[in-house]
Amino acid sequence: MTAVPPLLEARGVSKRFGRIEACRNVSFSIRPGEVLGVVGESGSGKTTLLRCISALMEPNAGEVLYRMNDGETRNVFGLSEPERRLLMRTDWGFVHQNPRDGLRMGVSAGANVGERLMAVGQRHYGNIRSAAIDWLDRVEVSADRIDDRPDTFSGGMQQRVQIARNLVTHPRLVFMDEPTGGLDVSVQARLLDLLRGLVAELALSAIVVTHDLAVARLLCQQLMVMRQGEIVEQGLTDQVLDDPQHPYTQLLVSSVLQP
Numbered sequence: 001m002t003a004v005p006p007l008l009e010a011r012g013v014s015k016r017f018g019r020i021e022a023c024r025n026v027s028f029s030i031r032p033g034e035v036l037g038v039v040g041e042s043g044s045g046k047t048t049l050l051r052c053i054s055a056l057m058e059p060n061a062g063e064v065l066y067r068m069n070d071g072e073t074r075n076v077f078g079l080s081e082p083e084r085r086l087l088m089r090t091d092w093g094f095v096h097q098n099p100r101d102g103l104r105m106g107v108s109a110g111a112n113v114g115e116r117l118m119a120v121g122q123r124h125y126g127n128i129r130s131a132a133i134d135w136l137d138r139v140e141v142s143a144d145r146i147d148d149r150p151d152t153f154s155g156g157m158q159q160r161v162q163i164a165r166n167l168v169t170h171p172r173l174v175f176m177d178e179p180t181g182g183l184d185v186s187v188q189a190r191l192l193d194l195l196r197g198l199v200a201e202l203a204l205s206a207i208v209v210t211h212d213l214a215v216a217r218l219l220c221q222q223l224m225v226m227r228q229g230e231i232v233e234q235g236l237t238d239q240v241l242d243d244p245q246h247p248y249t250q251l252l253v254s255s256v257l258q259p
């Protein structure tokens with residue numbers, strides 16, 4: 001059987017801020033349809049890694065190889081600016097922890113979803129509006145809120161609009177930074193459920209940064225554990241969480257189990 005080639009592969013990614021080495025020599029790959037979690041305590045470098053591999057930030061060393069829609073594998077930092085921008089708008093999505101970073105609060109929910117379609121060349125107002133209604137419905141935002149601005153929505157609803165905005169262009173890979181962070185527990189659970197359903201239905205690949213092992217357990221088949229900028233353990237999520245090998249992972253897991 002031939003192995004499925006990776007969709008994205010990071011090789012030796014390092015990023016420093018002055019004296020701080022936020023991520024050091026990180027390598028991993030993700031295959032189509034896989035959901036990879038990145039866990040670790042605050043400051044371990046998760047967000048920096050996510051920003052580097054999603055081309056929001058250039059690493060000091062290393063490369064990120066991505067299998068483009070045409071089947072060709074390219075280093076994302078070797079793409080021209082327009083190529084990279086197109087990739088980020090079409091084939092990739094980015095769900096930020098704070099919806100303010102991923103939504104335009106001053107325009108309607110419908111426009112937030114529709115403008116991603118306009119950015120990829122769709123011009124027919126009726127089609128754009130009906131796609132926006134469809135996507136808002138899929139994330140359980142009622143159609144009668146389509147003309148309201150996200151800053152009139154609850155945190156959970158804003159996050160759902162952000163998800164719709166990202167998925168409307170049918171990306172193959174979605175980066176998520178603490179997608180359920182900062183929400184009430186019951187809202188988190190519903191959002192997680194929704195995300196889990198969408199990821200499965202659309203056969204999405206995703207890289208999910210979270211400090212919450214329960215989120216990782218529910219969403220991710222594969223898990224990487226980061227500590228002080230390095231990956232200390234990686235493997236199948238259930239294996240890593242049920243039988244952690246590295247002392248740091250053991251500590252992380254046991255700290256959650258403490259009353």
Ligand SMILES: Nc1ncnc2c1ncn2[C@@H]1O[C@H](COP(=O)(O)OP(=O)(O)OP(=O)(O)O)[C@@H](O)[C@H]1O
Binds near residue numbers: 021022040041044047
């Ligand atoms: N723009 C920046 N300038 C300077 N230092 C930074 C910057 N961004 C991150 N750092 C530092 O890099 C290290 C890793 O931070 P990062 O935010 O990637 O960790 P994290 O695991 O995502 O943490 P958290 O869960 O709290 O968001 C930290 O020491 C942080 O202070």
